[in-house]
Amino acid sequence: MDGSPDPLFAAHRRAFPARVRYRHPDPARRYRNGKVTGVATAPPSPGTRTW
Numbered sequence: 346m347d348g349s350p351d352p353l354f355a356a357h358r359r360a361f362p363a364r365v366r367y368r369h370p371d372p373a374r375r376y377r378n379g380k381v382t383g384v385a386t387a388p389p390s391p392g393t394r395t396w
Contacts, residue, residue: 346370 347354348370358367 346368347357349357361367
């Protein structure tokens with residue numbers, strides 16, 4: 346997960362091999378502290394929104 350601005354995100358993505366899943370945080374997952382916004386450690390439970 347990388348919440349960097351698009352130009353920096355693109356540079357980071359190029360630095361990793363294609364097999365690495367490199368993504369922006371999910372904008373639907375926002376938290377009050379703003380530090381880990383969009384980041385989750387596990388998939389949602391059955392019956393909830395999927396990735």
